[in-house]
Amino acid sequence: MDGNATTRHRNVALLAVAAITPTLVTTSEAIDRKLEPVLRRLKLPTGLLQRVAGVVERRNWGGEQTFDDAAITAGRNALAEAGIRPDQVGLLINTSVTRKHLEPSVAVRIHHGLGLPTSALNFDIANACLGFVNGMSLASQLVDAGQVDYAVIIDGEDADEIQQNTLRRLTEGDINRDDFMSEFASLTLGSGAAAAVIGRADAHPSGHRILGGVTRAATQFNNLCVGSVDGMFTDAKALLKGGMELVVSAWREAKRDWNWSNMDRYILHQVSDVHTNAIVKAAKLDRSRVPVTYPKFGNVGPASIPITLAEEAPKLRSGDRVLLMGVGSGLNTAMMELAW
Numbered sequence: 001m002d003g004n005a006t007t008r009h010r011n012v013a014l015l016a017v018a019a020i021t022p023t024l025v026t027t028s029e030a031i032d033r034k035l036e037p038v039l040r041r042l043k044l045p046t047g048l049l050q051r052v053a054g055v056v057e058r059r060n061w062g063g064e065q066t067f068d069d070a071a072i073t074a075g076r077n078a079l080a081e082a083g084i085r086p087d088q089v090g091l092l093i094n095t096s097v098t099r100k101h102l103e104p105s106v107a108v109r110i111h112h113g114l115g116l117p118t119s120a121l122n123f124d125i126a127n128a129c130l131g132f133v134n135g136m137s138l139a140s141q142l143v144d145a146g147q148v149d150y151a152v153i154i155d156g157e158d159a160d161e162i163q164q165n166t167l168r169r170l171t172e173g174d175i176n177r178d179d180f181m182s183e184f185a186s187l188t189l190g191s192g193a194a195a196a197v198i199g200r201a202d203a204h205p206s207g208h209r210i211l212g213g214v215t216r217a218a219t220q221f222n223n224l225c226v227g228s229v230d231g232m233f234t235d236a237k238a239l240l241k242g243g244m245e246l247v248v249s250a251w252r253e254a255k256r257d258w259n260w261s262n263m264d265r266y267i268l269h270q271v272s273d274v275h276t277n278a279i280v281k282a283a284k285l286d287r288s289r290v291p292v293t294y295p296k297f298g299n300v301g302p303a304s305i306p307i308t309l310a311e312e313a314p315k316l317r318s319g320d321r322v323l324l325m326g327v328g329s330g331l332n333t334a335m336m337e338l339a340w
Helices: 028-042 048-053 067-082 106-114 130-144 160-173 175-183 184-188 236-252 273-282 301-315
Strands: 005-007 012-020 024-027 057-060 091-094 121-124 150-157 192-200 208-217 227-228 229-232 265-268 322-326 332-339
Touching: 005 091, 005 130, 012 067, 012 130, 012 301, 024 028, 024 067, 028 160, 028 175, 048 067, 048 229, 048 273, 067 150, 067 192, 067 273, 091 106, 091 130, 106 121, 106 150, 106 192, 130 150, 130 208, 130 301, 130 322, 150 301, 160 208, 160 227, 160 229, 175 184, 184 229, 208 236, 236 273, 236 322, 236 332, 265 301, 301 322
Parallel strands: 091 121, 091 150, 265 322
Antiparallel strands: 005 208, 012 192, 012 208, 024 057, 150 192, 208 332, 227 229, 322 332
C-alpha cells in the first residue's frame, strides 16, 4: 500500500551538530578547463556546473586529510560542544556512503578514534543521501526507548576518487552527449564530514527537540542514480521527475499529522539549483527560508544536511522550527522536524 511512515519522538534533543570542510577548493571553472576539449567536440557550453547546477566550487581532501579522520574530528567537536564525555556515549552510527573497504565497518574506525567505551553500539547505516537523517531517527528511537543515554551520528565523505575517475573517462574516452550528461552529477560532488550528538530532552532543556517526521519510498526508481568510486550515472530528467512526485506525495500526506507550511528554516539535502527550485515550487516553500551550501561545497551526500544545519545554526533562535528534508537515490524521501 502507498503511504508515509510516521515517527514521533517524546523525549529526544539534538545537543550539538558540527561540520568539517576540507581546505582544498576545486572550482567549477577549473573543471571546465579540464573538460574544454570534450565540451568543444560535443558542442556543449562551458559553465554548465555554475549555470545549471549552481555549483561554483566544492571541497576536496588534500595532503594528509582523510574522510574518516575528519569524521572523528567532527565527532570530537560535537561531543565537546554538547558537553558529553566519550564514556557517556552508548551508540555510534556512521552514515557515510564513502568506505575504503567492504569490511570492517567504517564505524569501528570512528569508534576507536573517538575513544568510545566497549559498551557503545557501533555500526554503519547506508541509505544514499538520506543516511544521516535515518541515523538520527533510529538513534532518537533508542534514546526514547531508554536503551542509550547519548548517541553520536557521524558522516565523512570523499568525492576525490570519483571525480578523478569521471574526469579521466570524460576526457580520454569517445563519449557522446548522452554519456556526458549521465555523468554530469558526479562533477557536482564534494567532500566533507559532520557529526551530531543526541540525548534525552529532559536532561538537556536547552537542547533542540527532535519531534519526529515521515519517510516514504519509491523504490521502483532504484536504477535512476547508480554510483560507485568509478562514477555516478544518472538519468537526470527521470530522477528529478520521480523525486518530485515522491516529495509531493509525502508532503501532502504529512499534512494530516504535521504543519510544515511555515517553518523558520527548511534544511534541504544540497543537490543543485534545479532540485532546490523544484522542491521550493512543489511544496510552496518560502525561498528565503531555504539556506543553500551547494554553491561552495557541492553535493556532499549524507553530510550535506548536517553541514548546512551546522552552517545555519548560529542564525537560529530558540523557538525556531526547522525541517530537515531530502531525497536519496533509490528513491526515498525523509522529513524530520526540530524545535530549536
